[in-house]
Amino acid sequence: MRILQLLTDTNIGGAGVCIENYLLGRMGGGEVFAALPKGGKIVRRLKAAGAKVIELDIAGDVSFSRGDIGTIKDLIRCIGPDIVHTHGCLTGRIAARLAGGCKTVYTKHTLGGGGGRAASLVNAAVTDMAVAVSQAAAIELMAAGLPGKKIRVVYNGCRPVPELSRSAARTAFGLTEDDLVTVCVARLEPVKNHTELLKGFEKAAGGCENRKLLLVGGGSLYGKLGGRAIYTGELVDITAAYRAADIFALVSLSENLPLTLIEAMSAGLPCLVTPVGGVPEVADADTALFTGTSAEEIGTGLTQLFEDGALRARLGAAGRSLWEEKFTVEGYARNLDRVYGELVQRG
Structure with a gap:
């Protein structure tokens, strides 16, 4: 399986760390790419965790940027992923739909936000599966119009904090x-x-x-x-x-x-x-x-x-x-891979 993780964060935030933890917890098999804006602070950590990192000339720290759809669509067609997993990046899910040939996953990392009825309709149309990191997030996604059958709750996981005197x-x-x-x-x-x-x-x-x-x-x-x-x-x-x-x-x-x-x-x-x-x-x-x-x-x-x-x-x-x-990284990666496998099996 080939997976493309997309985020627009330029700082070291929850989305980037979740990608890092997924990489550290997975048991191998397939390829994982991570695409993010040039100069993102978590680039080094994602590379160290095993991702094939691609830095793009796209807007940072925004969910939607119309001008970046083409850039991301071209990347998706070049890589040919089975799964495009976006972290707050609506641009990426739209680009994936236009590119074709892949399933889209969206993780909701924060509560609140949203762009009104029109944005909710677009989100539902371009999302094959949403990952809610809590039941609270799942409830909010359903309230925003995403069908429950498109939502899976996957709790975050982390590595143990390393020992240090x-x-x-x-x-x-x-x-x-x-x-x-x-x-x-x-x-x-x-x-x-x-x-x-x-x-x-x-x-x-x-x-x-x-x-x-x-x-x-x-x-x-x-x-x-x-x-x-x-x-x-x-x-x-x-x-x-x-x-x-x-x-x-x-x-x-x-x-x-x-x-x-x-x-x-x-x-x-x-x-x-x-x-x-x-x-x-x-x-x-x-x-x-x-x-x-x-x-x-x-x-x-x-x-x-x-x-x-x-x-x-x-x-x-x-x-x-x-x-x-x-809440280990191994459990988190296993549960996320289960979501990916479910989507790929649907064809």
């Missing part, structure tokens, strides 16, 4: 062994609710100087938030961030099924999360501590985790076990 990880960020560190790995955008996280952390940290907050990610709010935190910017390798931490926090206003939560669980970190979107499909009261979105609620949750080492240990161990059971 705690001291080496902490040294990378100027942290000491005595620090009690909360990490948040998320784009610095309003939907991720960093403003309330910072306020809640201030409440929980109080006068304890060893309580630290590590914020990993770039975005429109980078350099604008201030507060008592260490800002790393966007990191190509976030191993040290997870291995330096004692607690993981993700207090977003909206999420689909966050890869960073799964990664944190693989690292055995206790997690403080808001139960939004697909998050409750990953975590429950046995594997995470739920919080509301206000600074007061976040502060209460962080305080509980700061002061209860046994709770941190219990949640961390339970989260790691759940990751091993449901």
